[in-house]
Amino acid sequence: xxSSPLTETLAALVRINSVNSAYVGGPxxxxxxxxxxAFFARRGIETREQEVFPNRPNVIARIPGRDPSRxxxxxxxxxxxxxTGMTIPPFEPRIADGKLYGRGSCDTxxxxxxxxxxxxxxxxxxxxxxxxxxxxxxxxEEYAFxxxxxxxxxxxxxxxxxxxxxxxxxxxxxxxxxxWRILTRGKAAHSSKPHLGVNAISHMARIILALEKDTAGLxxxxxxxxxxxxxxxxxxxxxxxxxFVPDTCAIELDRRLLxxxxxxxxxxxxxxxxxxxxxxxxxxxxFMETPRMxxxxxxxxxxxxxxxxxxxxxxxxxxxxxLRGVPYGSDASKLxxxxxxxxxxxxxxxxxxxxxxxxxxxxxxARAEEFYRNFLLRF
Numbered sequence: 001x002x003s004s005p006l007t008e009t010l011a012a013l014v015r016i017n018s019v020n021s022a023y024v025g026g027p028x029x030x031x032x033x034x035x036x037x038a039f040f041a042r043r044g045i046e047t048r049e050q051e052v053f054p055n056r057p058n059v060i061a062r063i064p065g066r067d068p069s070r071x072x073x074x075x076x077x078x079x080x081x082x083x084t085g086m087t088i089p090p091f092e093p094r095i096a097d098g099k100l101y102g103r104g105s106c107d108t109x110x111x112x113x114x115x116x117x118x119x120x121x122x123x124x125x126x127x128x129x130x131x132x133x134x135x136x137x138x139x140x141e142e143y144a145f146x147x148x149x150x151x152x153x154x155x156x157x158x159x160x161x162x163x164x165x166x167x168x169x170x171x172x173x174x175x176x177x178x179x180w181r182i183l184t185r186g187k188a189a190h191s192s193k194p195h196l197g198v199n200a201i202s203h204m205a206r207i208i209l210a211l212e213k214d215t216a217g218l219x220x221x222x223x224x225x226x227x228x229x230x231x232x233x234x235x236x237x238x239x240x241x242x243x244f245v246p247d248t249c250a251i252e253l254d255r256r257l258l259x260x261x262x263x264x265x266x267x268x269x270x271x272x273x274x275x276x277x278x279x280x281x282x283x284x285x286x287f288m289e290t291p292r293m294x295x296x297x298x299x300x301x302x303x304x305x306x307x308x309x310x311x312x313x314x315x316x317x318x319x320x321x322x323l324r325g326v327p328y329g330s331d332a333s334k335l336x337x338x339x340x341x342x343x344x345x346x347x348x349x350x351x352x353x354x355x356x357x358x359x360x361x362x363x364x365x366a367r368a369e370e371f372y373r374n375f376l377l378r379f
Contacts, residue, residue, distance in 0.1 A: 003095075004366070005117070006113060006114065006117050006365060006366060006369055007095070007100065007362055007365075009039070009113045009116060009117065010093070010100055010105065010109060010110060010113040010360075010362075010365060011093040011095075011100065012035065013032060013035070013036075013104070013109040013112060013113055014091065014093040014100070014102035014103065014104055014105050014109055015091055015092070015093060015102075016031050016032045016035060016091070017031070017090075017091050018031065018032040018078050018079050018080055018104065019079070019080050019081070019082055019083060019103070020079040020080065020081070020082075020140060020142045020143045021056070022140075022142075022143040022144070023081070023082040023084075023142075023143075024082065024084075025082075025083075026079075026082065028053075028055065028056050028079070028139070029056050029057075029078040029079050029139045029140075030055045030056060030057075032078045032137075033049065033056075033057055033058075033059050033078060033137065033139075036059045036078070036112075036116065036137045037049065037059050039116060039120070040059075040061040040116075040119075040120070040135075043120050043123050043124065044123065045061050045062070045063065045119070045120065045123050046061065046062045046063075047059060047060065047061045047062075048060050050150060050151065052139050052140065052146050052147050052150045053139070053140070053146060056139045056140070056146075057139070058136055058137065058138050058139060058147050058150060058151055059078075059136070059137040060134055060135070060136050060137075060151075061119060061134070061135040062132065062133065062134055062135075063119060063122050063123060063129065063132070063133040063135075064128065064132055065128065065129050065130055065131040065132040065133060066128055066129070066130050066131075067130060067131060067132075068132055070130070070131040070132065070158050071131055071132045071133075071134060071156065071157040071158060072129075072131045072132070072133055072134075072157060072158060072159050072160070072161075072306075072375075072376065072379055073133075073134045073135075073136060073155075073157045073159070073160040073161070073335070073340070074115045074118070074119065074133065074134070074135045074136070074160075074161050074163070074372060074376075075135075075136040075137075075138055075148065075151070075160060075161070075162050075163070075331055075335070076108055076111050076112035076115050076136075076137060076138070076162070076163035076346075077108060077112075077137070077138045077139070077140075077141030077142070077147065077148075077163075077331060078112065078137050078138065078139060079139055079140060079141060079142045079143075080103050080104035080107065080109075080142065081103070081107070081142050081353075081354040083103050085356050086103060086356050086357075086358070087356045087357055088101055088102070088356075088357050088358075089102070090102060090103035091103065093105065095362070098361060098362055098363060099359040099360065099361055099362065100359060100360055100362055100365075101357065101358065101359040102358065102359075103358055104358070105348075105358055105359055105360045106165050106347075106348035106349070106352040106353050106355075106358050106359060106360040107164070107165055107348070107350075107352075107353035107354060107358070108141075108163050108164055108165060108346060108348075108353075109360075110163075110165070110346065110347045110348050110360035110364070110365045110368070111163025111164065111165070111345075111346030111347060111348075111365075111368060112137060112163060113365060113369075114163070114346070114347060114365050114366075114368040114369035114372055115135055115163055115369075115372050116135065116137075117369050117373075118369050118370075118372035118373035118376065119133060119135045119372075119376075121369075121373050122373070122376065122377075127377060129376045129377055129379075130377075130378075130379060131158060131376075131379060133376055134157070136151055138151060138331060141330070141331055144293075145295070145331060145334055147331070148331035148334045148335065149334060151335075152334055152335060152337075152338040155335075155338055155340070156339070156340070157335075157340045158305075158306070158340075158341075158379075159304075159305070159306035159309075159340065159341050159342070159343070159379060160332065160335045160340045160341070160342040160343070161306075161310075161342070161343050161344070161345055161372065161375065162330050162331050162332040162335070162342060162343070162344045162345075163344075163345070163346040163368075164328075164330045164332075164344050164345075164346050164350075165346055165347065165348035165349055165350050165352065165353055165360070166324075166326065166344055166345055166346050166350075167347075167348070167349050167364070168314075168319055168320070168345070168346075168347060168364055168367055168368060168371070169320060169322070169324050169345070170307070170310040170311065170314060170321070170323050170324070170343055170344075170345050171323070171324055171325060171326050171332075171343060171344035171345065172225070172298070172299070172300040172301075172302060172307055172323045172324075172325065172343055172344075173223065173225040173226050173259065173297070173298055173299050173300070173324075173325030173326075174226070174297060174298040174325065174326050174327070174328065174329050174330060174332065174333060174344060175226055175229070175230075175256040175257055175258065175297050175325075175326075175327050175328070175329060176256065176257035176258075176261070176263075176295050176296040176297035176298075176329060176333060177254060177255070177256055177257065177293055177295050177329050178253075178254075178255040178256075178257060178263045178266055178267070178291055178293065178294055178295075179252065179253065179254050179255075179291060179292050179293040180252070180253060180267070180288060180289055180290070180291040180292060181250050181251065181252050181253070181288070181289045181292075182204075182207060182250070182251050182253065182270075182274070182286060182287070182288050182289075183248065183249070183250045183286065183287055183288075183289065184200040184201075184203045184204045184207070184238075184248070184249045184250075184284070184285060184286045185200060185247065185248060185285040185286075186198035186199055186200030186201075186203060186245065186246060186247045186248070186249075186285070187245070187247055188240075188244055188245055188246070188247040189244075189245040190243065190244070190245070191242070191243040191244060191245060192243075194245050196245075197245030197247070198245070198247070198283065198285075199245050199246060200238055200239075200246045200247055200248050200249040201238045201239060201246045201249045203249070203281065203283075203284050203285075203286065204236070204238065204249040204250075204251060204286075206277055206280075206281055206284070207251070207274065207277055207284075207286060208233060208236075208251065210273055210276065210277050211231065211233060211253075211273070214231070214273055215230070215231045218230065218231065221258065223258045223259060223325065224325075225323075225324060225325025226258055226259075226297070226325040226326075226327065227327070228258075229255065229256055229257060229258050229261065230255070230256045230327075231253060231254070231255045231256075232253065232254045232255075233251050233252070233253055234252050234253070234254050235250075235251065235252035236249070236250070236251045236252075237249070237250050238250065253270075255270075256327060257295075257296060257297050258297055259297040259298075259299035260297075260299075261296075261297070262296070263291060263294035263296070267288065267291065270288065271288060274286055274287075274288065295329055295333060295334075296333055296337060297329075297333060298329075298330075298332050298333040298336050298342060298344070299336075300336065300341050300342055300343060301341075302323050304341045305341075305379070306341050306342075306343060306379065307323060307341075307343065309375060309378055309379045310323075310343055310345065310371075310375060311323065312378065313371055313374045313375050313378060314371065316374065317367065317370055317371060317374070319367065319371070326344070326350070328350060330344050332344045345368070345371065345372075346368055347360055347361065347364035347365045347367070347368040348360040348361065348364060348365075
């Protein structure tokens with residue numbers, strides 16, 4: 001495939017290690033933020049940095065619109081997941097069979113590059129969009145959403161599109177995520193006399209069985225675009241060594257939320273479940289910690305002007321205009337809670353995100369750039 005300026009930008013972004021600094025060895029987003037700001041500065045486009053954490057800023061580029069009272073936001077995150085487990089060089093972009101390989105190529109530097117070129121094209125072609133345009137390259141999506149939370153402080157806009165790998169489908173609904181720990185406390189003893197102790201792992205097993213039964217019941221609830229909520233026990237830890245009766249055990253849970261569910265209500269449900277296990281096992285000493293993440297779902301109305309505009313643009317480009325939902329979350333739900341109707345759209349498949357062999361189809365990146373540019377000129 002012949003290289004293009006868009007492909008060259010994507011390759012340059014992939015070469016920059018922007019693994020989230022919450023992960024081992026991750027340098028964060030400083031270097032890639034500098035590169036992106038220079039990209040817009042070379043084109044005479046107004047840019048600024050919004051500090052989120054020390055040396056980890058959001059980058060905001062602005063294009064004036066015909067109506068300065070209206071604003072549309074294109075947002076993509078700069079950070080990536082860790083490179084642990086990758087089986088290809090993570091920061092050496094390679095093109096083969098129309099795909100570009102490397103960490104972040106799919107999640108979500110393909111969408112990031114497409115948005116950058118869509119905004120740059122407006123300036124280069126002297127096109128003034130109907131709305132003021134903000135392009136935002138945000139930090140910390142892969143860990144705690146710190147970048148978009150900072151962005152949302154006092155923010156107003158008529159619509160936002162967030163880049164994530166959606167296989168060029170317009171997404172109006174995403175599940176939320178609630179993540180927290182349940183802990184059990186027992187009593188340590190020598191394993192040769194286990195009756196002198198209280199096994200915290202055995203007690204946790206009772207809780208896990210209750211959780212499995214409860215999770216099966218989630219199938220009875222459904223959203224037309226998202227299906228049913230889910231609950232997964234993803235981590236378990238406990239004990240000190242094999243010849244001890246373990247006095248502590250902990251599990252980490254990931255509960256995906258449907259629109260209309262709140263973290264507070266869901267946690268209250270699990271507290272009632274825990275209380276039920278205690279009634280059956282009076283000696284159980286168990287408690288829940290404050291959630292590490294409580295992120296609500298996205299549910300943008302299908303008849304909102306931004307959704308209708310996206311459908312019209314997709315139809316004009318010969319792409320599937322049907323609106324859909326996805327089970328994973330993104331920065332979009334935070335923008336929606338700020339009162340900004342939001343969509344998720346981008347090149348690549350979520351199946352390649354965070355993968356040992358991550359890649360994005362370059363033809364999809366080019367089509368995404370067309371979509372973003374046409375949306376900005378139409379909305």
